[in-house]
Amino acid sequence: MKYIDEFRNPQLATRLVAQIRREATRPVRLMEFCGGHTHAIFRFGLRQLLAGKVVLSSGPGCPVCVTAAADLDHAIALAGVPGVLLTTFGDMLRVPGSRGTLQDARAQGADVRLVYSPLDALKIARQHPQREVVFLGVGFETTAPGIAATLVQAQQESLTNFSVLSLHKLTPPAMRAILDAGEVALDGIIGPGHVSVITGSQAWQFLPRDYAIPCAVAGFEPLDLLSAISALVQASVTQTPTVTNSYGRSVRPAGNLVAQQLLERVFDVVPATWRGFGEIPASGLQLRAAFAAHDAALRFPLALTPVAEPPGCRCGEILRGVIQPPACGLFGRGCTPRHPIGPCMVSAEGACAAYFKYGIGVELKT
């Protein structure tokens, strides 16, 4: 299959693994920012192939996971407002807020519908002019431009019954927050692939400049990840931190300028609360005043109460890369994908879900 098979070539992968193992003269500690990378690393067994040479830890790159419980409560409360039809991506349905999930709300009669694209939500708004159609906007720089485009479209069509609850977040400030906290020692960062398509690889220049840490932007196939890891190992061992673009077929240094302009047009950058981090300055996207008519936060002002994390849940530390999922007392015991307690066990991109799915922390008896 084109664009897949050539990036999964086992012979080339084996050579890259051998090269990395040769060049890593001491164990190199890397963080993969993106949950999609965590999954790919497990899926292709890369951790196992690099064991002893490269230590990989998961970062906060799971939009569902970093959504604050209070924001989820807001969304769930919104779904319960008479006349509201809430649309969202599938992952959000099962994430526990402080009082249940959107799935629970749906079972109790709220009209919550899954969509694959915000444009589908717009279609629903056109079909149901008598309903208030709200799209739950969750995601990073990757998904936000599509939602911005949808909002522009809604404004042009004067679709007054369509609004967005924007919980969008920006990734570089979270990376800074992790490094500023000084809780984890890292020799390099595997930069998020899809995010960087929008932001450009330049968005990560602050890592070598301000923190002397190399960053390599990677795709999601084994050769993408291995070439990024190889670049990081070399940069770390030779102490020459730079930003490397190992996903050249999708990522340009300056990113997608059209998408960036669209974000600029629709959103203001504001402080945002991240699950596990608290408030991070300039890390959230709020609808600009020109789009206030489509801002669900303004149209349905609901009182929000801050909520505590479920007792024993260590998603916060996991999102900051301080611990890996098996270190959490609930992992695989009280908390499983079937009965998730924290968000990291729910989302397809969550670190706990990845560890659980791929049986990490389970000993193979041989």
Next chain:
Amino acid sequence: MSNQILLSHGSGGLLSHELVRDIFIRHFDNPTLSAEGDSALLPALPAGRLALTTDSYVVQPLEFPGGDIGKLAVCGTVNDLAVAGAAPHYLTAGFILEEGLSLDLLERVVISMAATARAANVQIVTGDTKVVERGAADGLFINTAGLGVVPPGLALSPAQLEPGDVLLVNGTLGDHGMAVMMQREELAFTSTLKSDCAPLNGLIAALLAAAPGAVHCLRDATRGGLVTVLNEWAESGVGITIQETAIPVRDAVRAISELLGLDPLYAANEGKFVAAVAPEAAERALRALRAQPLGREAAIIGRITAKHAGRVVLETPYGAQRILQMLTGAPLPRIC
């Protein structure tokens, strides 16, 4: 006759009678059903253990590329009997019809069931119809039960699995699950992918005949796909190792899976089974499968092992191993 199902089709009166006669009896077309007795009176069955199974079918959409709910309702039950080693003989069919269902659609589904039953060499000998008010069902639900005979001496079960047994599948995995999802989710891309929905009893009979005594266990890989079957087998106390590169998956299924972040090894099949066969008979079994139309793309995908008891392990082409866990919850496409 109105061209849609009315509540009076279920009242037991004239309309009910016409529906049964003009659609069900006419197309299922066998003397036992045509007798219209309260019970189907059947001749004695050949010697062996009786196998009895039932399943309900609620698929949406009712018609999809490669099949429909009726074909599915026959194949699913026939295949449940076949993987138990039973030769299927008779089926029952219960229909729950929603008021307003198109009669043309119902007739197409019934014709499809009749054709599938003929292909599987089984008879639909008794049935039932109920009509519920609009909104109380999703168009059409079908329940089928099946009766078959396991020949004396044949006992297939996970308890028969032995280290060294070779695992085979009769063709590409994930076709049904992905084909139905493509239809259901109105995804903005098209494909020529079809459900693999098919009765497997003929193919399984050929396999059992080609490797007598050597087939230890069979299971149809329906909901939850290949990985679910293998995990159920592993629960019996054996270990299982499969090779990623050996598993047949169509390019279209791979492409959809990659785009949506799904795994074809967990996707539903309606015409695929997994067989565990003694190693000395494995090549013979593979040839027997490949000689049949429904087994042309059959492949050996792995083995039962004494190692890692209780676990299913996938060997990747990169020399790494990973555990394949049972699926939890419905698979959802990823956000970014």
